[in-house]
Amino acid sequence: MAPLKFCANISWLFTELPDFHQRISAAAAAGFQAVEAAWLYASDLEQLRRAREAAGVELVLINTPPGDIKGGDLGLGAVPGREAEFRQGLDLALKYARALECKRIHLMAGRVPMGSQRKVVAKEMEAVFVQNLKYAADVLSKEGITGLIEPINTRITDPRYFLDSPHQAAEILEKVGKPNIKLQMDVFHWQIMDGNLTQNIQKYLPLIGHVQVAQVPGRNEPDSAGELDYRYLFNALERLQYQGYIGCEYRPLGSTQEGLGWIRDYCTHSE
Secondary structure (H helix, E strand, O other): OOOOEEEEEOOOOOOOOOOHHHHHHHHHHOOOOEEEOOOOOOOOHHHHHHHHHHHOOEEEEEEOOOOOOOOOOOEOOOOOOOHHHHHHHHHHHHHHHHHHOOOEEEOOEOEOOOOOOHHHHHHHHHHHHHHHHHHHHHHHHOOOOEEEEOOOOOOOOOOOEOOOOHHHHHHHHHHHOOOOEEEEEEHHHHHHHOOOHHHHHHHHHHHEEEEEEOOOOOOOOOOOOOOOOHHHHHHHHHHOOOOOEEEEOOOOOOOOHHHHHHHHHHHHHHO
16 A cells, blocks of 8 residues: 655644745754645745745645634635636635645635524525536646545634535535535544544545545644544545645644654555
């Protein structure tokens, strides 16, 4: 079995350093061959490009812009009336992806609008999301880029997020029907919303284009105290021959470097 590949999420790791270009260098120095990030758009693109090339790491994933965070946005993909802004955000994400040679973009669904009830607006939001994903798929296919949709749990992290389960995501992907739009599996969110991880991973593996990990419920290192046995889950992904990256999207209990023992242990045992 081929060993799993890990990438550092530099929106969560190496935050001891203020700038993303510094975190790229720190991730490489720590042994990572790839990084991912949520939103890099406040950083100078040319500086990021030089840092990535100097470090020799791959940028695996970025997110589309969140919209107006202060106004309550967290993505626009499924938000009615915001289609033009979604497309503008996609254009910006593509600009960064091209320059940084990033081949995956998380197309954020967004939140149920304030004052609206989920049950009332669900069908409309799904229709908007499907339409926007079809548009994104055609744009991204010209660049050889995969679009990803990620369920985010509504029990702890974000009660108003539209896309909150792998089952909902799979139904939407079926309606989109585009091979370059895939499922992003964040084990933290999947465990909180549904559990049944072994069966869900087996069921949805053909749809999965990226994986992220963190312990539950603290969202800390995979080997920290919590509900999940990551040695078992990593073995399961190996047995299922998962070939993509696993993003380390967790909040270190101490310094980032001190918390990387789990990945060194995995690499030792997989040799």
